[in-house]
Amino acid sequence: MRAALLATIVLAVAAPAAGAATNPWIETRPLDIAHQGGEDEFPSNTMYAFKRALQVGADMLELDVGVTKDGQVVVMHDTTVDRTTNGHGTVASFTLGQLRRLDAAYWFSGGDSAYSHTRARNTYYLRGVVTGKRRPPKGFTKADFRVPTLREVLRAFPHTPINVEIKGRTKAEALQEYLTNADALARTLKGVQRRDVIVVSFKQQAVDRFRQLVPQLPVAPGIDGAANWLLNGGSPGPGVVAFQLPITYEVGAQTLQITTKDNVARAHREGFAWHTWLSDDGESPAIWSTLLDDGVDGVMTAKPKAFAALLRKRGHRLHGKPPTR
Numbered sequence: 572m573r574a575a576l577l578a579t580i581v582l583a584v585a586a587p588a589a590g591a592a593t594n595p596w597i598e599t600r601p602l603d604i605a606h607q608g609g610e611d612e613f614p615s616n617t618m619y620a621f622k623r624a625l626q627v628g629a630d631m632l633e634l635d636v637g638v639t640k641d642g643q644v645v646v647m648h649d650t651t652v653d654r655t656t657n658g659h660g661t662v663a664s665f666t667l668g669q670l671r672r673l674d675a676a677y678w679f680s681g682g683d684s685a686y687s688h689t690r691a692r693n694t695y696y697l698r699g700v701v702t703g704k705r706r707p708p709k710g711f712t713k714a715d716f717r718v719p720t721l722r723e724v725l726r727a728f729p730h731t732p733i734n735v736e737i738k739g740r741t742k743a744e745a746l747q748e749y750l751t752n753a754d755a756l757a758r759t760l761k762g763v764q765r766r767d768v769i770v771v772s773f774k775q776q777a778v779d780r781f782r783q784l785v786p787q788l789p790v791a792p793g794i795d796g797a798a799n800w801l802l803n804g805g806s807p808g809p810g811v812v813a814f815q816l817p818i819t820y821e822v823g824a825q826t827l828q829i830t831t832k833d834n835v836a837r838a839h840r841e842g843f844a845w846h847t848w849l850s851d852d853g854e855s856p857a858i859w860s861t862l863l864d865d866g867v868d869g870v871m872t873a874k875p876k877a878f879a880a881l882l883r884k885r886g887h888r889l890h891g892k893p894p895t896r
Contacts, residue, residue: 596769596789596813596844600887601862602869603878604734604846605629607648611685611854611873614676614697615655616646618727619708619715628879631732633848633871636721638755643667644721650739654678654686656718670718674701721759729765734791734815734846734871737772737781749777757784771815775808782810791815791846801834813844813868818852832865844868856881 608620609629621632635648640663652658652665657677662670676697678686692698699705701716724733737756739748749772760768761784768788772778775793782790792800792807797816799805807814818830835845847862848871859881862870872878 594812594842594844596868597839597842598844598868601867601882602630602732602846603628603875603882604631604633604869604871605875606633606848606850606871606873608632608634609873609875610648611682612876614679614716615686616648616719617675617716618719618723619676619697619711621724621728622711622715624875625728625731627876628882629875631734631869632724632728633734633736634721634724635736635738636752636756637662637738638752639663639665639667639670641666642755644752644755644759645670646719646721646724648738652718667720673718674698674716675718676700676716721756725763725765725768730767732767732769734769734771735760737770737774737777739774746774746776749774750780753777753780754784757781760785760788763788769813769815778808782808786810789813801829807843811843813846814838815846815848815871817848817850818858818862830862830865830867835866839866846871849873860885 605621605624607615608617609624610620613620613623616634624632634646636644637647639645645662645667647662649655651661652670652673655678656673656675658665658673678688678695679697680687680690680694697705697716700707701713703713707713707715721735735756737749737752739745739752753772756770766787766789769791770778770781770788771791772793775795778790778793778796789812790808790810791813792811796808796811797814800807816829818828820827820829830845830847838845845867846869847867849858850873852858854872854874859870859872859878863885870878
């Protein structure tokens with residue numbers, strides 16, 4: 572990551588509509604944001620994925636958090652552990668100690684269907700590293716393949732921008748659960764002395780609750796805040812430094828175009844950055860190129876290595892490996 576950008580993010584607390592000059596998240600070179608650590612190229616939300624994503628060119632890490640049965644904030648995308656690990660059940664039904672015993676790379680095989688449960692056993696080439704049945708890749712340890720806590724990730728990457736999404740953790744994903752998880756995240760981040768962490772959630776109430784408890788950290792709006800800005804010309808909410816939205820959004824039978832050149836330009840005029848996530852719209856060099864032409868400040872990609880290659884092809888100088896203490 573460029574030293575100047577990091578220094579600015581660490582020193583600045585950006586405010587809504589403050590203008591591009593005061594928002595360090597508005598980029599001249601779009602950020603390669605590794606979604607779940609780049610879940611098509613590396614096992615989702617593991618320390619191994621985060622480390623490898625940075626090695627291949629990612630600038631920023633995107634991750635999801637939930638809360639365990641004993642109140643620990645852990646990094647996991649899904650409501651349950653079933654898709655990616657050898658366990659079964661909701662994140663909230665496990666204690667941290669129980670989660671530690673799971674193999675977080677158990678169902679990873681890579682590619683567009685990276686977590687298919689029907690492939691040949693030998694395609695799950697990182698299965699068993701965490702249990703000692705398979706030797707870890709050079710430079711990594713068994714612990715890099717278990718479910719990490721958010722505190723572990725923050726300690727491991729003190730100079731890497733991190734995007735944290737608050738999720739609900741049951742099938743219904745009720746509002747109260749989002750608020751409970753927002754409270755737990757606030758307790759975890761309250762004493763963190765850094766400004767390169769953005770917090771977001773689909774539920775605007777969760778974003779607002781977190782912001783009330785930890786006002787010094789920047790946020791991205793939930794659906795309600797983004798809709799108020801997009802449709803009504805209103806504020807996306809306090810503390811917002813970036814919009815984090817898909818290319819399109821389905822409302823009933825209607826498909827709304829969300830990430831457009833005009834919307835990105837308006838966001839920049841009003842002092843907001845724009846990050847696009849792609850899980851609903853697919854990923855390809857053609858889609859990435861369109862986003863870059865639209866002027867987005869970051870792309871949340873499941874393929875950070877491939878996206879870095881496109882940036883190089885387009886003449887963007889990569890940031891390189893982040894500095895270490």
